[in-house]
Amino acid sequence: MKKKSLILIPLMIIILIFLIIVNKGSSTKLVREELNNTQNNKSESILVESTPKEQKASMQEKKEEKPQLVNLDDKAILSLINSAQESFFKVTRGVKALDDRYGMLSEEFNSPEKLQKYLDLYWTKNAAEDIIKFIGAKYINNKYCIILGDASEFDILNGKILKKKQDKDTIYLTIRAYWFDEAENKNFELKFENNKWLVDYFEGSFGVIGESKEIKSTEVTPERAVQIVLELTADKSENTAAFDREEVRDGVKYYVIQVFDNMPTHTAARGWYFVNSKDGIVYEWDLASDKLNLIKKKK
Numbered sequence: 553m554k555k556k557s558l559i560l561i562p563l564m565i566i567i568l569i570f571l572i573i574v575n576k577g578s579s580t581k582l583v584r585e586e587l588n589n590t591q592n593n594k595s596e597s598i599l600v601e602s603t604p605k606e607q608k609a610s611m612q613e614k615k616e617e618k619p620q621l622v623n624l625d626d627k628a629i630l631s632l633i634n635s636a637q638e639s640f641f642k643v644t645r646g647v648k649a650l651d652d653r654y655g656m657l658s659e660e661f662n663s664p665e666k667l668q669k670y671l672d673l674y675w676t677k678n679a680a681e682d683i684i685k686f687i688g689a690k691y692i693n694n695k696y697c698i699i700l701g702d703a704s705e706f707d708i709l710n711g712k713i714l715k716k717k718q719d720k721d722t723i724y725l726t727i728r729a730y731w732f733d734e735a736e737n738k739n740f741e742l743k744f745e746n747n748k749w750l751v752d753y754f755e756g757s758f759g760v761i762g763e764s765k766e767i768k769s770t771e772v773t774p775e776r777a778v779q780i781v782l783e784l785t786a787d788k789s790e791n792t793a794a795f796d797r798e799e800v801r802d803g804v805k806y807y808v809i810q811v812f813d814n815m816p817t818h819t820a821a822r823g824w825y826f827v828n829s830k831d832g833i834v835y836e837w838d839l840a841s842d843k844l845n846l847i848k849k850k851k
Contacts, residue, residue: 621721621744626713629725633740634708636674636751640758641705643667644687647698652841654697657689662696664689676745676752679762686759688802699802703758703846706731706738721745722752724766731757739767758846760831774798777807777827784834784847785811785822798829801844805829808837 624632647655661667667689671680688699706729714737715726721744728737741753741764753762772780774795782793796808806826813820824837826844835844 622749624723624742624749626716629713629716629723629742630709630711630727632674632742632749633725633727633751633754636754637705637708637756639671639674640683640756640761641703643670643683644698644701644703647700649700650692650695650697652843653700654688654692655700656695656697664696667696672746674751676743676750676762679750679752679754682761682763685803686761700843701758701846703756704731706736706757722765723749739764741765755831759828759833772807772827772829772832774807776832777829778809780827780832780834781809781811781825785825793825796824799826801826806835 643657643661646658646660648658649655656662657667661670664684667684668680671683675683687701690697708727708729711727711729713725713727715724717724723742725740725742726737727740728735730736738755739753740751740755741762742749743752744750745752751762753764753767754760778793778795785793792812793809794812796810799806799808805828807829809825809827811822811825813822824839825847826835826837827833828835834847836847837844
């Protein structure tokens with residue numbers, strides 16, 4: 553009996569050691585599984601957290617993508633600017649006089665929506681808005697009307713591009729164009745808008761459309777307005793011009809200048825002139841009709 557007990561003791565020790573080893577292995581396995589699960593959860597958490605950021609970045613990149621600019625040669629540039637000029641005169645000349653100052657637009661342009669849609673073919677949004685303001689478009693007695701005016705086109709198609717500079721989505725131009733028999737250098741700017749090139753700044757015979765991004769604003773002063781009028785009205789008589797007042801018509805500020813003829817014994821009033829403070833364009837004021845008539849520059 554004693555001998556049998558001695559045999560069982562080592563056997564029990566062996567079994568105990570075996571159980572300890574097995575339990576230790578299981579614990580290690582559980583710890584490893586728990587660690588792996590924790591790491592997987594962290595990875596999934598990181599993935600979930602990063603996905604919206606990645607999506608946002610992707611959306612931002614798509615949002616910042618710009619359309620491919622279309623290259624324009626000189627002929628295409630002159631054609632576009634000429635078409636924009638023609639669109640202005642198509643609108644302003646196809647009117648039926650309502651009174652001495654306003655005329656009704658043709659059926660093609662007899663609403664703000666129709667006029668805007670047509671101008672959008674050649675002009676940027678800002679330039680089109682400036683044109684609508686410039687021509688004084690508004691309803692009068694339920695008729696869509698504009699201010700009556702008289703101006704002539706520049707010959708742009710036969711003009712010559714003297715300067716051309718492109719800065720991203722804007723092209724800056726100086727073009728020598730002809731007005732009657734006179735050659736004049738005028739500035740223009742094109743902008744890539746709505747996937748096409750449009751006119752954003754235009755110096756025409758009728759005035760300036762848009763705001764230049766390159767040319768600094770040099771508003772005409774009353775003193776300069778007097779000089780401009782004297783240059784246009786000078787002839788054999790000795791003229792004197794005087795600044796009278798500022799006047800705003802249809803959102804445009806003018807300097808009103810009176811011109812006198814100096815006679816040997818007295819001074820005689822010769823006429824009244826309105827000078828656009830923005831571009832220096834001069835109009836003779838017809839007092840009888842209260843109309844402003846564009847003056848052609850003297851050579």
